[in-house]
Amino acid sequence: MKIICVGRNYAEHIEELNNTTPKEPVLFLKPDTAILLKKQAFFIPEFSNNVHHEVEILVKINRVGKHIDKKFAHKYYDEIGLGIDFTARDLQSELKEKGLPWEKSKGFDGSAVIGEFLPKSTFHDVNNINFRLEKNDKLQQEGNTSLMLWKIDALIEYISKYFTLKIGDVIFTGTPSGVGKIIPNDALTGFIENTKLFSIKVK
Numbered sequence: 659m660k661i662i663c664v665g666r667n668y669a670e671h672i673e674e675l676n677n678t679t680p681k682e683p684v685l686f687l688k689p690d691t692a693i694l695l696k697k698q699a700f701f702i703p704e705f706s707n708n709v710h711h712e713v714e715i716l717v718k719i720n721r722v723g724k725h726i727d728k729k730f731a732h733k734y735y736d737e738i739g740l741g742i743d744f745t746a747r748d749l750q751s752e753l754k755e756k757g758l759p760w761e762k763s764k765g766f767d768g769s770a771v772i773g774e775f776l777p778k779s780t781f782h783d784v785n786n787i788n789f790r791l792e793k794n795d796k797l798q799q800e801g802n803t804s805l806m807l808w809k810i811d812a813l814i815e816y817i818s819k820y821f822t823l824k825i826g827d828v829i830f831t832g833t834p835s836g837v838g839k840i841i842p843n844d845a846l847t848g849f850i851e852n853t854k855l856f857s858i859k860v861k
């Protein structure tokens with residue numbers, strides 16, 4: 659399986675990092691080795707002094723497709739989840755400045771938290787899902803999928819022009835504002851509406 663991530667998909671997050679609004683979705687990949695194993699703590703890697711949490715809605719692909727038209731995209735997933743795209747922000751800034759690929763700052767071991775998934779049928783409208791991240795039991799990030807610049811079906815159309823989607827692939831759909839640094843002993847808990855989908859300890 660592969661992990662396809664979308665950058666700069668929420669206006670307020672673009673502002674907080676002083677990025678410009680892209681004309682097309684920004685995509686990058688994480689290898690499958692980036693997945694943080696279930697019930698494992700996240701260890702801050704030694705190459706970064708500024709790892710950020712980015713809570714994101716996840717979409718799990720359930721059939722193979724390429725060049726998927728937006729109007730058929732809904733047939734390609736039936737589960738929605740929540741995860742964290744851990745980002746070594748210091749390293750990413752360095753790479754961005756040099757115009758280099760972001761992979762080392764985004765795809766390192768443990769950088770992809772994939773929480774539990776909920777059936778799509780749980781939701782009246784996938785474009786109106788509330789989600790949030792709590793750090794040490796305090797609200798840290800919150801978002802609603804209605805605020806995405808590119809909604810789920812548009813992302814599937816766009817991604818599948820470049821990458822064939824396969825069963826089990828996971829799309830990270832971008833983070834809302836409120837990203838921030840984590841330190842050892844932080845506890846990160848993610849919710850969609852009022853359902854807890856992951857709980858991570860930082861070491």
Ligand code: ZN
Nearest residue numbers: 712743832833
């Ligand atoms: Zn992200």
